[in-house]
Amino acid sequence: MFESGSAACIASTRSGPCPRPADHAPVPLCTAHLGAVGDWIDAEAGHTDALPTPCRACGSRLGVRYPSGWLCAACEWRVGEVLDGELPPPRVDVVYYIRFDDRIKIGTTANPRQRLQRLWHDDVLAFERGDRLVERRRHTQFANLRQGTSEWFSPGPALDRHITELAAGIDDPWARHARWVADAVALRG
Structure with a gap:
């Protein structure tokens, strides 16, 4: 980073070197030339x-x-x-993991936005590609945490670890779902 008043803009104008300072710029360019570079990048990238x-x-x-x-x-x-x-819109089946209070629901749907609008939940924890078969496997895998015969489970180390692995590197589960839908659109041409 440059010190205040320590560098002049290195860009040239029609009349010669730019006379404006490059104070606080990461590269020695004045604000006007940095703005021009930003506009160029926005147009290109x-x-x-x-x-x-x-x-x-x-x-x-x-x-x-x-x-x-x-x-x-x-x-x-x-x-x-x-x-x-x-x-028709592509079908992308997902297993969803949502939290409400101190419970976690493991369910499946091809339309998570519509489905989750109808369910009380505090957080969407993760999505996993899969249909009813994957959902049943998860219900069996975490059966010791299941609350009765419902699709609701108590938190536990194994379930928490599984959800953490599914969500690794994903800030927003909806972005992952959008990517899967986009891939399905692209595959059908």
Whole structure:
């Protein structure tokens, strides 16, 4: 980092060297030239931000804004393009892990947003790709923690470890689900 007043901008103008200081800049450029570089990078590489509305192709909220428009960061659908209305949305079965108070529910669905809107929960802990077969395996695997015959389980070291492994490196389980949907869209062409 440069000391205040210690460096001049290294950019050139039509009339010669830029006369403005490069105070506090990570590279010796003035604020105006740093802004120009930032605009150039946004035009070339795009600027990642929240989409104005969820992606119609995969449901992701993360997009990349270019001067020409938005792309979904998960499936690269160009916002505003017409989706093929004849194709149904892809089916992506997931096993979900949600917490409510001191209980954890292990369930499955092909539409987690709709399903989880109907369930009381405090947190979405993780998603795992899989259908009823995977769900049954998890119910058997953690049977000693099961509360009666429900899909609700008490926390325990093995279940906590499994959820931690599923969530490793994932800040938002919904981003992982959006990626799976985007992959399914891409696979069908």
